[in-house]
Amino acid sequence: MIGYIKGEVSHLFPEYCFVDVQGIGYRICIPLSTRQRLSVGTTISLFTYLNVREDSLTLFGFFTEEEYDLFMKLIAVTGIGPKAAVSILSAIRPQDFYIAIGQKNIGVLTKIPGIGKKTAERMILELKDKIAVPLxxxxxxxxxxxxxxxxxxxxxxxxxxxxxxxxxxxxxxxxxxxxxxxxxxxxxxxxxxxxxxxxxxxxxxxx
Missing domain, CATH: 1.10.10 (Arc Repressor Mutant, subunit A)
Structure with a gap:
């Protein structure tokens, strides 16, 4: 498992970036919240998760430990994969997400692109006892x-x-x-x- 990657951002795209580590460019999928903190030419360190499938290896990266922690909780929810988790992080801050879970606020959760009522209810059910809601x-x-x-x-x-x-x-x-x-x-x-x-x-x- 690759815990983090430190290197220079060589390219930035809407949903991923290239990070140059001693001449090797790692393609890392990132949420919007992380992308907004990156710029080409800067040296950064991203917390990473390597998703292993039969036909692919995909790296996901996060600028803060808080984002990484929420990502790991999200992919443990039934029916939510890494790409869906990244989309959630692109749409809402971890702090606001935790509040919505703590308040069982389906209205806020269903405003996240791709999240319907059933998925919102499932996230509340599976996460409400696993997070510390800062209310x-x-x-x-x-x-x-x-x-x-x-x-x-x-x-x-x-x-x-x-x-x-x-x-x-x-x-x-x-x-x-x-x-x-x-x-x-x-x-x-x-x-x-x-x-x-x-x-x-x-x-x-x-x-």
């Missing part, structure tokens, strides 16, 4: 009183889910949600999902 940690530090914690957490979860569906990612929306939630708490006001979504979208629109 509660993301909400930690948001000023919420103990009495209202459950209700507020639910509002935040639904807001995150709705905004991810609209195309935003968790990394950019959580700081704004944290700020808006604290403002509501300081004013002793209850916050609904609809209000919080409007506040976040208003903030992004003013930037």
């Amino acid at each position: 509660d940690n993301e909400y930690a530090g948001i000023g919420i009183s103990d009495a209202a914690a459950d209700s507020a957490q639910d509002v935040i979860r639904q807001t995150v889910q709705a905004l991810i569906t609209l195309g935003y990612n968790q990394a950019e929306i959580m700081p704004v949600i944290k700020q808006k939630t604290e403002e509501y708490q300081q004013a002793n006001l209850a916050c609904t999902v609809e209000q919080l979504i409007k506040e976040v979208l208003k903030d992004f629109g003013a930037r």
Whole structure:
């Protein structure tokens, strides 16, 4: 098994690249998230997976360990092969994928090209107990009183889910949600999902 490859990117294509390692060019299939970080002439190190079939040997490469880890989990799901796993990684960040699995958000998963409802349900079923979904940690530090914690957490979860569906990612929306939630708490006001979504979208629109 080839664990990683380090060399110079000699060619870049939409779905793969050539990496020159001491004069030998390795053809490596990559997701869009990895391709966006590569440029011809630079020296890189990619985590790799060698897919062995009777008629072919195919290398898949990933810029981050997080991408590689999710890829390995995906190909363990019934009916999902390496190419499908790479397509998933090209369409959604690992962090957002884990959130969708943790929330059993079929709507987000079926927006991934090639993923239908049955496949989304199967991924949720087979992965929900194998991943650490970073939900509660993301909400930690948001000023919420103990009495209202459950209700507020639910509002935040639904807001995150709705905004991810609209195309935003968790990394950019959580700081704004944290700020808006604290403002509501300081004013002793209850916050609904609809209000919080409007506040976040208003903030992004003013930037």
